[in-house]
Amino acid sequence: MSKKGSRSAGDPSASNPDAAANAGSPPARRPGTGNNGANGDDGDQITYVSLSQETRRRYLNYALSVITSRALPDARDGLKPVQRRILYVMHHDLGLTANAKTRKSAKVCGDTTGNYHPHGDMAVYDALVRMAQNFSLRYPLVIGQGNFGSIIGLPAAAARYTEVKLTAVADQLMNELRFETIDTRATYDASKQEPIVLPARFPNLLVNGTQGIAVGMATNIPPHNLREAVKACVHLIHEPDATVAQLMKYVKGPDFPLGGRIVTDRRSIREAYEEGRGSIKVRGEWKLEKDRKTEATTRIVLSSVPYGVETGPLLTAIGDIINARKLPQLVSVADESSEKHPLRLTLEIKPGADPEAIMAYMYRHTALEQNFAFNTTCLVPDEHGALVPARLSLRELLRHFLDFRFKTVTRRFEYQLRQLERRIHVLEGFAIIFKGLDLALKIIRGSSGKQDAAEKLMKAFPLDAEQTEAVLELALYRISTLEIDRILEELKEKRAEAESIRKLLASNARLWKVVETELEEIAEKYGDDRRTAIGSEEEVTEFDPQAYIVRENTNVVLTRDGWLKRVGRLQKVESTRVRDGDAVLAVVPGSTLENVVVFSSDGVAFTLPIDQVPASSGYGDPISKLVRVGDGARPIWATSTDPRFTAADGVVRKNQPPRPYLLIATRLGQVMQLSFSAFRAPSTKSGRRYCRLREKDRVIFVELVTEGETMFLATRDARVIHFKIGDVPILGGPGKGVRGIKLAPDDEVLGAIQLARPSDCLHVINDNDKPLSFGQMKYGVTARGGKGIKTSTRTGFKEIVPPPIQLVDWDQFEEKPATKG
Numbered sequence: 001m002s003k004k005g006s007r008s009a010g011d012p013s014a015s016n017p018d019a020a021a022n023a024g025s026p027p028a029r030r031p032g033t034g035n036n037g038a039n040g041d042d043g044d045q046i047t048y049v050s051l052s053q054e055t056r057r058r059y060l061n062y063a064l065s066v067i068t069s070r071a072l073p074d075a076r077d078g079l080k081p082v083q084r085r086i087l088y089v090m091h092h093d094l095g096l097t098a099n100a101k102t103r104k105s106a107k108v109c110g111d112t113t114g115n116y117h118p119h120g121d122m123a124v125y126d127a128l129v130r131m132a133q134n135f136s137l138r139y140p141l142v143i144g145q146g147n148f149g150s151i152i153g154l155p156a157a158a159a160r161y162t163e164v165k166l167t168a169v170a171d172q173l174m175n176e177l178r179f180e181t182i183d184t185r186a187t188y189d190a191s192k193q194e195p196i197v198l199p200a201r202f203p204n205l206l207v208n209g210t211q212g213i214a215v216g217m218a219t220n221i222p223p224h225n226l227r228e229a230v231k232a233c234v235h236l237i238h239e240p241d242a243t244v245a246q247l248m249k250y251v252k253g254p255d256f257p258l259g260g261r262i263v264t265d266r267r268s269i270r271e272a273y274e275e276g277r278g279s280i281k282v283r284g285e286w287k288l289e290k291d292r293k294t295e296a297t298t299r300i301v302l303s304s305v306p307y308g309v310e311t312g313p314l315l316t317a318i319g320d321i322i323n324a325r326k327l328p329q330l331v332s333v334a335d336e337s338s339e340k341h342p343l344r345l346t347l348e349i350k351p352g353a354d355p356e357a358i359m360a361y362m363y364r365h366t367a368l369e370q371n372f373a374f375n376t377t378c379l380v381p382d383e384h385g386a387l388v389p390a391r392l393s394l395r396e397l398l399r400h401f402l403d404f405r406f407k408t409v410t411r412r413f414e415y416q417l418r419q420l421e422r423r424i425h426v427l428e429g430f431a432i433i434f435k436g437l438d439l440a441l442k443i444i445r446g447s448s449g450k451q452d453a454a455e456k457l458m459k460a461f462p463l464d465a466e467q468t469e470a471v472l473e474l475a476l477y478r479i480s481t482l483e484i485d486r487i488l489e490e491l492k493e494k495r496a497e498a499e500s501i502r503k504l505l506a507s508n509a510r511l512w513k514v515v516e517t518e519l520e521e522i523a524e525k526y527g528d529d530r531r532t533a534i535g536s537e538e539e540v541t542e543f544d545p546q547a548y549i550v551r552e553n554t555n556v557v558l559t560r561d562g563w564l565k566r567v568g569r570l571q572k573v574e575s576t577r578v579r580d581g582d583a584v585l586a587v588v589p590g591s592t593l594e595n596v597v598v599f600s601s602d603g604v605a606f607t608l609p610i611d612q613v614p615a616s617s618g619y620g621d622p623i624s625k626l627v628r629v630g631d632g633a634r635p636i637w638a639t640s641t642d643p644r645f646t647a648a649d650g651v652v653r654k655n656q657p658p659r660p661y662l663l664i665a666t667r668l669g670q671v672m673q674l675s676f677s678a679f680r681a682p683s684t685k686s687g688r689r690y691c692r693l694r695e696k697d698r699v700i701f702v703e704l705v706t707e708g709e710t711m712f713l714a715t716r717d718a719r720v721i722h723f724k725i726g727d728v729p730i731l732g733g734p735g736k737g738v739r740g741i742k743l744a745p746d747d748e749v750l751g752a753i754q755l756a757r758p759s760d761c762l763h764v765i766n767d768n769d770k771p772l773s774f775g776q777m778k779y780g781v782t783a784r785g786g787k788g789i790k791t792s793t794r795t796g797f798k799e800i801v802p803p804p805i806q807l808v809d810w811d812q813f814e815e816k817p818a819t820k821g
Contacts, residue, residue: 063215068379068387070119071214073221075378075390075397076404077173077198078205080212082127084198085116087141090166091174098171102145102163109159118188121159129156132164135257137208138223139526141170151258151343152335153310169526172201179412199408202522203229203401205378206394209254217389219377222254222280222307227527229398230519236398237516244274244394251394252534254280254372258343259304259531261285266536276376276391282306283369285533288355289346300355302345306370311335311345317366318347325615327361329353405515406508413501413511420498422466427491429467430474434484436461440471553810556588556596556613557620558638562629564598565620566613573805579619589808590640597641597679598623599702602633603691603734607683610640628685637702641680644813646704649677656730663725664691665701665713665740665752671784672737673730676704689734701752708754710781712762712774713740713788717747718796720762721788722779725754739785751800763801766792771801 073080079087089112090096096103109124117124130136132144135151146162149155156162176182176199184193209223231250236242253262253269262269264281272278284306289299305311318333331348338344349358363369379387380400392400433440443460447453454468463471504510555570561582570576573584588596592611599605606627614621623629640646650659657675665671674690691699705725713721721741729738741749753762755776762774772791779789 067214067217067389071212072217072219072389073205073210073212073378074197074387075205075380075392075400077200078203078208078210079173079198080127080210082112082117082119082124083131083141085112085194086124086128086131087166087170087174087198088194089116090142090164091171092177096165098143098166098168100165102143102165105144105146105159105162105164108164115192116187116194125156125159128159128164138255138257139167139169139208139226141167141173141208143167151305151311151337153312169202169522172522172526173198173204176201176408176412179415181408181411181415197404199412200401201405201518202226202526203233203398205401206251206397210378214389217377218375220373220375221378222372222374223256224251224253225255225527225530227523228252228255228530230523230527232394233398233402233519234516236395236402237512242395245270247394247398248273252530253532254282254307255530255532256282256307257531258307259285259533260306261304261533261535263535272374273394276374276393276396278374280372280374281369282372282532283363284309286355286359298348298351300347300349300358302343302347302368303341304343305345305368307372309367309370311337311343314367315345318362321365326365326612327358329358402515405519406511409511409515409518410505413505417498417501417505420494420501424491424494424498426467426470427487427494429463429470430484430487431491432461432463432467433457433471434479434487437479444472552592553813554590554592554610554615555808556590556610556638556640557584558586558588558598558623558635559583559620560585560634562623562635563620564613564623564626565616565618566610567615567617569810570807573807577618584805585635586638587805587807588638588640589645589810590642591644594640594642595680595682596638598627598635598638599690599699600629600633600687601636601698601700602630603689603693603699604630604633604687605679605683605690606687607641607679607681609682626685627683627687636699639704645808646676647706649675649680657732661705661730662690663701663703663705663708663711663728663752663754664699664737665749666691666693666697666737667700667748668694668697669713669715669739669741669743669749670694670697670737671713671728671740672735673705673725673728674734675730678733692734692736694736700749703754705754707756710755710776712753712755712776712779713749714751714762714764714774714797714800715741715743715747715749715788716796717744718766718790718792719747719788720774720779720791721784721786722755722776722781723784724781727784742785742787750797751802753800753803765798765801767795767798769798 069081071080074084077084086108090108093111093115094103094108096108105125105128108128109121112124113119113121128142129144129148132140132142132148134140142164143166144162144164147154147157148162177195179199181199182195182197184195186192187194205221206224206229207226209221210219211221212219228251232247235247235250239246248266248270251273253264260282261284262280262282264279268278269280272280284302285304286300286302289301291298305314315333315335318330321327322330322332329350330353331350333348334346336344336346347358347362349355359368375391376393376397377389377391378397380390380392382388390396439460440457443456444453447456450472453472454465457463457468457471458465504514552568555567557565557567557570557576559578559582561579563579563582567576570587573587576584578584590596590610594610595607596610596613597605597607606623608626612626623635647660652658658677660676661673662676663671663673672691679688679690690702693699708725710722710724711728719741723740728740731737743749750764753760758776760776764772764774766772774791782788
């Protein structure tokens with residue numbers, strides 16, 4: 001509903017209920033309202049409007065407000081409204097220039113929120129802190145005294161504890177305000193005036209960059225080198241049709257405050273600059289440091305990190321890698337940063353370790369390598385002067401700044417010319433008076449007051465009111481001959497200066513030359529060398545998972561409740577620790593260079609590198625910490641991809657998948673075979689599906705077919721069926737399989753077993769907790785899909801007893817030293 005103004009009694013929709021009903025809106029008034037005067041006017045009324053239209057209108061108003069008044073920077077001065085208002089308060093209201101004393105940050109924030117920015121003071125202080133951080137801005141705009149945060153990740157102190165003032169380069173954003181170069185507007189409460197944009201003398205948007213999230217759009221512009229940006233501007237002044245590729249001769253790429261190395265190819269960087277969006281890969285730089293005594297390489301020293309990365313969480317992540325023994329070559333990590341070395345992280349490595357492989361791992365698994373999402377969305381003025389969002393190319397961004405700079409310089413000279421002409425006008429009045437000074441003095445002495453003297457002077461001399469006022473305010477000592485000569489000399493100088501400015505304003509070429517000269521002066525005074533190195537994709541060391549892994553024999557222990565761990569030698573299964581009520585399901589031997597495959601009851605398999613399984617002498621970690629396990633699913637079997645224990649893929653014959661095959665059975669009696677080859681490579685956290693299940697079905701048995709020729713299926717109702725494994729079809733991919741046993745409505749399969757030797761038996765526990773064994777001689781081979789044989793009419797089966805877990809004697813795999821013959 002939207003409240004409208006009062007309506008007259010003659011309004012048909014207000015006085016006639018039928019008219020309101022025909023309009024689709026019932027008549028409604030505020031309680032207690034009625035005729036408020038003799039003229040019959042009603043009070044305010046409630047008018048019914050479309051909820052969707054009103055919601056859309058208000059949301060668009062909100063979105064537009066966020067876009068133009070909060071989140072996106074202006075392409076001309078590169079500032080968001082909150083940043084612009086903070087700087088304006090510090091410069092104009094508080095006089096906190098680079099040469100002034102610092103003031104409390106709370107004072108700056110209070111004046112900003114109270115007079116200009118009607119938002120929270122924490123948002124203002126956060127913006128102020130960012131402008132003072134030398135690791136956030138390439139050229140900080142605020143000098144901060146106190147704790148303004150650190151690259152480690154420590155937050156800034158409260159505003160009442162810190163003090164600020166402007167940097168010298170920030171003055172270059174505002175020192176032309178006094179020349180009326182910028183239009184102003186009323187503040188939110190109309191008590192003051194504020195500039196709509198600052199008269200920036202350098203391309204601050206490109207130089208310092210910015211980040212912001214609006215409604216439906218965002219911006220993420222990296223910082224750049226001031227000298228490079230100015231050179232590109234100068235080139236664009238001389239070559240207005242220059243392309244992005246030509247401008248990139250000067251702007252090599254982003255230049256981050258703490259350095260780093262860009263390893264994106266030049267073509268991708270050019271595309272990002274041309275389209276205004278893209279991805280730039282940045283990584284930390286490192287070098288090797290040798291031990292002074294042994295001359296052996298023992299440490300990797302990190303001297304930079306990607307833009308926006310905090311070293312505190314980075315050190316924690318590296319420490320976790322060391323503690324989890326995921327990188328055996330890495331011994332320890334330390335932060336040795338100091339005033340001499342603002343960023344110095346040292347990684348101690350084992351002698352003989354490959355530093356390239358270590359850093360490839362670090363780039364892959366830590367924040368030492370980041371993709372910077374390049375997005376140059378910002379606000380630009382349209383033909384009517386209104387600000388609209390646009391995504392700009394490098395050329396367009398510089399073009400908007402240069403056009404704005406040209407207008408600013410023009411307005412500055414126009415202002416200076418106006419001031420000169422006003423002064424010349426006054427000095428010309430003095431010159432007129434000096435020629436008839438005796439008469440002027442006589443008129444002034446004979447006047448009855450200032451107003452009478454002014455009127456008489458204007459009648460006697462060709463003066464206007466402004467000149468007359470200046471003459472009457474002139475000090476008596478200035479009518480001496482020496483002072484008259486000085487005034488005439490000043491008049492001559494002012495006329496020459498005014499003429500020079502008129503010539504400048506009459507020539508665009510001269511104005512552009514001024515813009516160029518001032519840009520070069522700023523670059524010379526405040527610019528510095530590039531900090532971020534430019535590399536290429538060719539120098540990037542590809543991550544090789546096996547390059548950093550120490551090859552060693554190990555065992556992966558999987559429990560029935562889904563806990564996973566890696567242990568070295570294991571004498572017996574009972575010696576490993578498990579949680580109360582849990583039991584070991586499988587012990588998978590393998591090399592740390594191989595993978596372990598875990599099969600779950602919901603038909604999904606997870607392939608994990610063995611070296612990523614947590615090494616532990618305790619319970620280990622739940623597998624759900626490493627992969628996404630489905631609701632209600634549990635592990636049922638695991639195996640290794642180590643060729644010493646799992647045969648390699650065989651030859652494909654008659655369009656059949658290669659051996660070895662998985663033998664799978666489900667609770668509802670379905671069976672199938674599936675090639676194991678698809679599960680050798682590591683999977684994602686979501687795993688790979690190996691069986692498609694019907695509703696309420698679950699996988700209860702998975703094993704590799706090795707020497708088995710036949711198999712038993714046993715059900716809860718004490719039924720057993722014995723059939724050939726060769727009768728089970730081999731599927732080309734995950735499917736539902738075929739019927740292995742025909743079940744009664746209330747029956748289900750408990751388990752299965754492969755039979756290879758005559759002595760192999762099926763061992764079960766019946767409902768009376770009595771162990772039973774079933775040999776293949778008594779229960780002969782039948783066709784697949786039958787009801788099986790009822791082994792007991794009194795009791796059913798409680799569970800299937802799995803065969804005992806066979807542990808590997810790793811001593812037989814150890815390489816023995818050669819003996820002399």
